Amino acid sequence: MLRIAVPNKGSLSGPAADMLHEAGYQQRRESKELRIVDPVNEVEFFYLRPRDIAIYVASGQLDIGITGRDLLIDSGADAEEILPLGFARSTFRFATKPGTVGGDLADLKGKTIATSYEGIVAKYLADHGIDASVVHLDGAVETAIQLGVAQVIADVVETGTSLRNAGLEVVGEPIMKSEAAVIRRTGAEPDDPKVQQFLRRLQGVLVARTYVMMDYDCRVEQLEKAVALTPGLESPTVSPLHNEGWVAVRAMVPAREAQRIMDDLYDIGARAILTTAIHACRL
Ligand SMILES: Nc1ncnc2c1ncn2[C@@H]1O[C@H](COP(=O)(O)OP(=O)(O)OP(=O)(O)O)[C@@H](O)[C@H]1O
Ligand SMILES: O=P(O)(O)OC[C@H]1O[C@H](OP(=O)(O)OP(=O)(O)O)[C@H](O)[C@@H]1O
Numbered sequence: 072m073l074r075i076a077v078p079n080k081g082s083l084s085g086p087a088a089d090m091l092h093e094a095g096y097q098q099r100r101e102s103k104e105l106r107i108v109d110p111v112n113e114v115e116f117f118y119l120r121p122r123d124i125a126i127y128v129a130s131g132q133l134d135i136g137i138t139g140r141d142l143l144i145d146s147g148a149d150a151e152e153i154l155p156l157g158f159a160r161s162t163f164r165f166a167t168k169p170g171t172v173g174g175d176l177a178d179l180k181g182k183t184i185a186t187s188y189e190g191i192v193a194k195y196l197a198d199h200g201i202d203a204s205v206v207h208l209d210g211a212v213e214t215a216i217q218l219g220v221a222q223v224i225a226d227v228v229e230t231g232t233s234l235r236n237a238g239l240e241v242v243g244e245p246i247m248k249s250e251a252a253v254i255r256r257t258g259a260e261p262d263d264p265k266v267q268q269f270l271r272r273l274q275g276v277l278v279a280r281t282y283v284m285m286d287y288d289c290r291v292e293q294l295e296k297a298v299a300l301t302p303g304l305e306s307p308t309v310s311p312l313h314n315e316g317w318v319a320v321r322a323m324v325p326a327r328e329a330q331r332i333m334d335d336l337y338d339i340g341a342r343a344i345l346t347t348a349i350h351a352c353r354l
């Protein structure tokens with residue numbers, strides 16, 4: 072049975088459970104459940120604190136886990152990312168009150184930096200030869216500056232609303248970009264068929280979320296131009312129509328570009344252009 076760590080709380084837990092559900096896995100019915108077994112798919116899910124997941128996976132007791140890239144790196148655990156999942160996207164940045172430091176990261180020298188991600192910050196400072204002190208706080212670190220606990224913070228930034236509300240501005244370039252990812256122990260058996268099947272299912276969800284199926288009819292003379300607009304993942308399916316001189320074309324296209332592609336196809340004479348959602352797939 073495959074043993075998988077899933078976030079039990081916070082920004083990662085809802086989207087992770089949704090993705091697993093879409094991939095056909097049973098998920099817990101109520102938030103107090105810490106472990107469930109999905110007997111049909113032969114998977115055991117452990118609902119753990121996102122911050123602890125890399126540590127469990129690195130210990131070898133659990134085969135894989137879903138956590139944030141920033142949490143994985145912060146933990147320093149012996150685990151590696153094997154599939155980025157596209158949700159909980161954020162950047163990790165330094166921020167402070169305007170005027171506290173110049174735009175240069177060297178100005179952090181001698182400052183006190185509050186963060187919940189001590190591992191990332193300490194490594195960054197060491198790598199850049201900056202001598203500063205780090206104060207660990209559990210969360211809501213934006214307030215640390217107002218209350219005088221630190222002059223600088225290092226925290227997760229998504230929309231920037233929390234920083235703006237606290238009257239803070241970012242300093243320097245992002246320390247890192249993060250998103251949710253599947254992780255496994257460094258050096259774990261790379262071809263474990265159960266893990267490979269799990270990854271294929273999640274990849275199927277990612278593709279179903281980002282692509283749509285497009286169908287249209289066009290004249291044979293327009294086919295080459297039309298196919299250039301809809302190359303598909305490998306090659307589009309082209310079928311003859313009963314009316315001579317016309318063909319039907321079917322190809323996957325990126326959902327974000329679907330409307331533009333439909334306009335372009337129409338302009339070159341394609342008609343009966345339809346898009347339909349993909350519910351699941353294996354590529
Ligand atoms: N506002 C946000 N937007 C996108 N990702 C976020 C946001 N806040 C946290 N994350 C991501 O969520 C993960 C942290 O999850 P964690 O559950 O520890 O904290 P949280 O989501 O802030 O929840 P809480 O602080 O309520 O416990 C990290 O990977 C982080 O990058
Ligand atoms: O840029 P934004 O869109 O505002 O998002 C970033 C904020 O979201 C998270 O906070 P959360 O609400 O999880 O509280 P926390 O600080 O206690 O973790 C994170 O720690 C930032 O504070």
Ligand SMILES: [Mg+2]
Pocket residue numbers: 210
């Ligand atoms: Mg938080």
